[in-house]
Amino acid sequence: MNIKDVAERAGLPAKTIRYYEEIGLIRPLRSANGYRAFRDSDLHKLAFLARARGLGFTIEDCRKLLALYEDRGRASADVKALAEAHLTQIAAKIAELRAMEETLSHLVHACAGDDRPDCPILKGLETGAETGCCGA
Amino acid sequence: MNIKDVAERAGLPAKTIRYYEEIGLIRPLRSANGYRAFRDSDLHKLAFLARARGLGFTIEDCRKLLALYEDRGRASADVKALAEAHLTQIAAKIAELRAMEETLSHLVHACAGDDRPDCPILKGLETGAETGCCGA
């Protein structure tokens, strides 16, 4: 298979596939003309990578997951540990975003959004205070 | 004020402050010895930037916010529009992370996490299916 075929089937841009080869995630063969010649196993790995990346795993995590995927003697505990650590990071990121969302939505609600210059959002950014809409 | 003082007061690393100058967010004066000489107005801007960045605004959004902050004749609607667009992006990011979290936590819960190789997480990444724990 040439790169465009695997790209479509794995759901990854060709550019990304070349990059994954460059950093050693896959090692496709080469045809006589210099084209990459992907085996089914390469396609499987790329689809695996696409899904792992889609779940937010870093490339380095993907490298470890791929190694476990290929290791018939792996312990599922190792996979689970990786996934749990990643879940923890996802939860932390969500919490961070929610905090931003909360602060910012308070400010937005306090802002008239008209043609006058008075703006609680800018005031909040200036002073570090929120709108003060509900106490203190 | 020298850079270390403003860094502490604004809550930003000195490196970051130099970077902000490089990209034109601030324009501190220079002393005869070549040191940056920060005015109070520079400090205010840096603190403003630190808070805006803390709310997840991109640097380019910060640039616009700073321009509005400095424009005494701004319309608060412009600020609000920026903030609302950012809120939308935050919400989208949260939704994305939650989807990842949900999929991954299903897989994790289905995984025994012992020393055997059988692993629903790897299977899920291989096939694109979730655990199938609840139907289908």
Add this chain to the structure above:
DNA sequence: GTTGACCTTCCCAATACTGGAACCCTTATC
């Protein structure tokens, strides 16, 4: 043989910093 769709490598851009090297300035101490 020419067109058009592939493929290749290589370099640059993006985000928002972060680290380090090499070197200059200031102040205090010996």
Add this chain to the structure above:
DNA sequence: GATAAGGGTTCCAGTATTGGGAAGGTCAAC
């Protein structure tokens, strides 16, 4: 005056993960 500590400066390179595009080789069809 020498030295050392603790500032400051610039410049280069790197992070993570692509995306864009140039310059050029290859293949299949007409």
